[in-house]
Every structure is written in structure tokens, then in C-alpha cells.
Amino acid sequence: MQIGVYGAGYLGTVVSACLADFGTPVGCCHxxxxxxxxxxxxxxxxxxxxxxxxxxxNVRSGRLAYSTDIESFARKAQVIFLAEDSPQHLAxxxxxxxxxxxKPPVLSIVTPVPVGTASAIGRRLTEAGLRADIxxxxxxxxxxxxxxxxxxxxxxxLGTDSNDAVLAxxxxxxxxxxxxxxxxxxxxxxxxxxRESATAFVATKISFINELASLCEHVNADAVSLSxxxxxxxxxxxxxxxxxxxMGGLFAESDMDSLAxxxxxxxxxxxxxxxxxxxxxxxADQIIEKISKCVQSIQNKxxxxxxxxxxxNTNSVAGxxxxxxxxxxxxxxxxxxxxxPVALPDARIELNGSVHYCESPYAAAEGVDALVVGTxxxxxxxxxxxxxxxxxxxxxxxxxxxxxxxxxLRAMGFEYVGVGRG
Numbered sequence: 101m102q103i104g105v106y107g108a109g110y111l112g113t114v115v116s117a118c119l120a121d122f123g124t125p126v127g128c129c130h131x132x133x134x135x136x137x138x139x140x141x142x143x144x145x146x147x148x149x150x151x152x153x154x155x156x157x158n159v160r161s162g163r164l165a166y167s168t169d170i171e172s173f174a175r176k177a178q179v180i181f182l183a184e185d186s187p188q189h190l191a192x193x194x195x196x197x198x199x200x201x202x203k204p205p206v207l208s209i210v211t212p213v214p215v216g217t218a219s220a221i222g223r224r225l226t227e228a229g230l231r232a233d234i235x236x237x238x239x240x241x242x243x244x245x246x247x248x249x250x251x252x253x254x255x256x257x258l259g260t261d262s263n264d265a266v267l268a269x270x271x272x273x274x275x276x277x278x279x280x281x282x283x284x285x286x287x288x289x290x291x292x293x294x295r296e297s298a299t300a301f302v303a304t305k306i307s308f309i310n311e312l313a314s315l316c317e318h319v320n321a322d323a324v325s326l327s328x329x330x331x332x333x334x335x336x337x338x339x340x341x342x343x344x345x346x347m348g349g350l351f352a353e354s355d356m357d358s359l360a361x362x363x364x365x366x367x368x369x370x371x372x373x374x375x376x377x378x379x380x381x382x383x384a385d386q387i388i389e390k391i392s393k394c395v396q397s398i399q400n401k402x403x404x405x406x407x408x409x410x411x412x413n414t415n416s417v418a419g420x421x422x423x424x425x426x427x428x429x430x431x432x433x434x435x436x437x438x439x440x441p442v443a444l445p446d447a448r449i450e451l452n453g454s455v456h457y458c459e460s461p462y463a464a465a466e467g468v469d470a471l472v473v474g475t476x477x478x479x480x481x482x483x484x485x486x487x488x489x490x491x492x493x494x495x496x497x498x499x500x501x502x503x504x505x506x507x508x509l510r511a512m513g514f515e516y517v518g519v520g521r522g
Contacts (some may be wrong), residue, residue, distance in 0.1 A: 102127065103272060104177030106170075106193065108135045109185035109209055110146060110350055113243060117151060118250040119181070120158035122275060128166050129173040136166040146416035147442040150247045174200035179268050181237075183210040185350065191221045195228060204231035206265045210239050212295060212351045214358045218259065218288035233265035236288045238295035243349055244413025255282045259291025260444050272481065296362070299337060300354035300373045303347040305340050307379035313343035313520025314386070323520020326503050342502045344519035347380045348410030348419025352492035387500055390517050391470050394496050399433035402493065404468040406461050407475025409443035415444045421500070422474030439464035465491040476501035485512060 101124060105116035108130035118224035130136060137146070142156040158164035167173055174180070174197040182190060194207055198520060209218055218236045225232055236259030241249045258266055266285055270277050277283060309330075313323035323343040331338025356377060363370045387397060395401050410420035417423050426436050426447075439458040440447065448457065458464040461480065465471050466487050473480060480503060489495050489512065496515045497504065509516045 101179065101268070101271065102177050104129060104173055104180040105183050106130065106173070106197070107183035107185070107211070108132060108139060109183075110148075111185055111239070112126065112183040113139065113144060113146075113155075113239075114148065114151065114246045114250065115181055115210055115239070116164060117154045118247060119156060119245065119272065120164035121154055121251075122272070122320065123163065124272065125162075126158075126164050127177060127332040128164065129168065129170055130166075130373075131168050131170070133168050136168055140166045142388075144329075144490075147244075147413070148242055148246050149413050154247060157358045157458050163231065166397045168202050170196065171200040174198075174205070177205065178203075179206040179208065179272060181210050183209045183328055185211070187211050187213040187217060190217065191224055194221050194232065194234075195224060198225055198228075198232045201232070204233065206235060206268050208235040208237045208269060210237055212238070212355060212358075213292060215289050215292040215296070215362050217292065220290075233260065233262040234288070235260040235262070235265050235269060235382040236291035237269065240295070240298065242411075243416050244411060251276075253281055257291045257294050258285045259288040259289065260285070294361075296355045296359040299347075299352055300359055300370075300376070300452040303352070303356060303380060304372055304376040306345050306347050307376040309341050309343050310345070310383065310519075311379055313414060316343075316520040321520075324518075326520070341486055344383075344499075344503070346383050346419065346421030347376075348412065348416070348421065350416055350418050352419050361364060379423075381424070383421045383500075384428045387421075387425050387498060390430055390498055391472070394498075394515065395494070395516065398429060400435075401470070402435045402437065402468040403429050404458075404466075404471045404473065405436060405438040405474045406440075406441075406464060406480055407473065407477050408438055408440040408447040409475050409477075412475060412477045415446050417443050417450060420475075422472075423447065423450060425472065425474060425500075426451060426455055437464045437466070437468060440475065441479065446478045462487060462491060467491070467493050469494050470496045470498055473501055473503050474498045476503045480504070485498075485509060485514070489514065 103119055103126045105128045107114055116126050119409045120126040142152050144152050218234050222234050238257055259349055309327055316323040327341045330336050331341045387456055392398055408417055408422045410416055429436050439461050444457050462481055498517045502518045506516045
């Protein structure tokens with residue numbers, strides 16, 4: 101079966117490469133020829149663990165090809181995954197593919213879309229006298245772990261009323277189905293709502309442990325031990341239960357915006373979601389308070405930030421608590437030095453020239469009044485902290501991810517401030 105993937109952003113690149121890794125011929129299409137050439141050469145414009153290797157392997161084997169010819173692409177592929185990062189023009193794209201296809205295609209919508217999108221596209225096709233089997237297929241990727249998430253999903257969601265489409269998708273994902281990955285077949289609206297609801301639920305879980313971490317600081321409790329104990333409860337589970345984490349990522353804010361808008365339009369109040377978002381957005385202010393307590397005033401102070409990505413193993417700064425922290429520090433008169441292994445180019449676009457970007461974590465620590473661990477990159481655990489201590493104006497480390505060994509650092513003479521550690 102010839103498979104097509106339309107899209108050359110994050111989703112399209114990941115989905116096309118991983119589908120080809122199943123051993124099936126995949127064509128990836130997008131009108132940007134320079135981007136298609138770059139992808140065929142394995143030059144991925146973002147950081148995603150192991151993705152470049154997967155692309156190169158499948159291009160070499162002939163299973164993955166890139167094209168700008170959408171008409172030829174539509175004629176060849178029986179199943180096409182619509183995997184643009186944005187839903188803008190998605191209906192027009194579906195119309196164009198349906199017109200060019202040699203027979204009615206299966207169109208699987210991977211792009212994050214508002215509830216009601218697939219049904220609206222189906223109606224437009226019908227009104228134009230065109231046919232296609234529409235499937236709402238949200239995929240759940242964690243930046244930095246997308247390859248693993250694709251190959252080991254918790255479930256496969258298929259929103260459609262077409263049995264033929266379900267059989268075709270199951271055939272493509274045969275290896276996962278045979279492994280026992282649950283397949284949930286439902287209607288379009290439910291499938292679309294699953295993605296937004298999952299994002300909102302994770303945001304709620306993260307915000308709740310962060311609120312408990314604040315309480316821990318007032319009652320001499322330890323939030324790390326608390327989260328471990330809670331996570332071992334099967335009803336709760338440990339993922340996304342680390343104090344200090346923030347809810348970020350390429351699609352997180354748009355998913356929650358879409359869900360909030362849907363609820364408002366239908367007269368439903370999602371109070372829990374509103375509270376979770378408020379807590380998440382307030383993380384930067386809490387870190388500012390911690391720093392201020394130690395250095396009296398933020399104004400005219402130098403602060404170093406280690407990590408700007410919203411999480412390790414990605415260059416995405418979307419929704420990053422470190423980025424919010426940097427902006428808040430600058431707004432309050434601080435001077436900021438920052439280092440990140442891969443996210444500096446993206447950070448420069450958002451922060452412009454207001455931050456001094458450093459080529460190493462040691463440069464970020466040079467002469468600062470406080471050093472903040474903003475992203476939990478594992479490599480920060482292995483830094484030479486004797487060297488760090490000599491570089492700092494004041495031996496103050498604010499660890500927003502509870503990444504470092506607090507006992508060791510305090511024994512070395514550091515003033516160590518974690519999150520939720522009384």
C-alpha cells in the first residue's frame with residue numbers, strides 16, 4: 101500500500117519517517133522545494149532524538165521519498181495523512197487531494213484541529229460532489245521522545261464512520277495492533293476532543309503537584325518524595341508528576357485555547373482548566389520570589405539560566421517556563437545570561453537581543469548573582485561545580501527542576517534552593 105503524508109513541519113516529518121520505518125513506501129509532500137530537498141538529505145530544522153537517523157535510513161532504502169507535486173502525490177497514495185502543524189487551509193487541502201485522487205482516498209487528519217473540523221471537511225467534500233473517507237487520528241508526541249511515542253503509543257484513536265478506513269489504518273499500523281496496542285474507534289468529535297482533553301488533564305496534573313510543592317515549602321515536607329509516593333498509586337501514576345515542571349510544547353497552548361473556546365461557545369465553564377493554566381503561567385513569578393528572597397532585589401542583578409527549552413531533548417521553547425522567567429527577570433531590571441544545548445536559535449527569535457547568549461554553561465555562570473536551572477538537561481548534573489562556584493559572584497543555585505544533588509552542593513558551600521523542598 102502506498103502511503104502519503106502531507107506536511108513538512110514537526111508532525112509531517114516525524115509521521116512520514118516513522119511510517120516508512122514500518123517497511124511501507126511513504127511519500128511526503130509539501131510545496132516548499134528547498135525544505136523537501138533538505139529533508140531528503142536528512143537536514144531536519146528542529147531537534148528530535150534519533151529522527152535524522154530514521155530519515156536517512158529510509159531514504160537510503162527507497163522507502164521514503166519527498167515531493168512537491170501534490171497532484172501526482174494524490175494519485176499514487178491510497179491513504180494520506182494530513183500532518184501539517186497548523187489546521188489553516190486544511191479543508192482546501194482535502195478538497196484538492198480528493199479532486200486529484202484516482203479513487204476516493206482515505207484522509208487521516210493528524211493535524212491538531214478544533215472539534216468539528218473533520219465533519220465540516222466531510223460536508224464540504226459532499227457539497228462539491230467529491231468523495232473521501234475522513235479519519236480523525238490524533239497522535240500524541242512528547243517533544244524529544246516522538247520516535248518512541250510513535251512506535252510505542254498508549255492507544256490508537258480513529259474517529260470515522262468508515263469501516264474501510266478503519267481496516268486500511270489498522271493494516272498500516274499492523275505491527276502495533278498485533279503487539280496489543282488498543283484501537284479505539286469512535287466518531288470525529290470524540291476523537292478530536294481526546295487530544296485537547298488529554299493536554300488539559302496533563303496540565304492539571306502538573307499544576308496540582310506544583311501547588312503541593314508550594315505547600316511543602318511551608319510545612320517542612322519534601323515534594324520530590326511526595327510526588328514519588330503519589331505516583332506509585334495506580335490511580336495516579338508517576339508521569340507528569342514532578343514538581344517544578346511546566347506545561348509547554350508546540351501544541352499545548354493551542355490545544356488548551358481550543359478546548360476553552362469550545363466550552364465557552366457551548367456555555368460550559370471549565371473551572372479546573374482555568375485554574376491549571378493560571379498555576380502554570382505563575383511558575384516564573386514563584387521562581388522570581390525565590391531569587392528575590394536570596395538577593396534582596398532583582399533589579400540590576402545578573403542572573404544565569406541553564407536551559408531555555410521547555411523540556412530536555414528538544415529545541416522547542418513554546419510554553420517554556422524558562423523563557424517566561426527570562427522575560428520576567430528582564431522586565432524587573434535584571435541582566436540575563438543563558439545557555440541551552442540546542443534551543444538558543446529558537447530562543448533568540450523570541451527574546452531578541454535582550455539576553456546574553458552563552459556557548460557553555462560555565463559562561464552562563466560567569467559573574468552572576470544567581471544561577472537558575474531552568475530545563476532538566478541531564479548533562480547539567482555532570483558539570484564541574486567547583487569551577488561553577490569560582491565563576492559565580494554569589495554561590496546561589498536555584499534549581500527549578502530539582503535536578504541536582506542538593507546535599508552535595510550544600511556541602512560544597514552552595515546556597516541551594518529547590519522546588520517544594522522544605
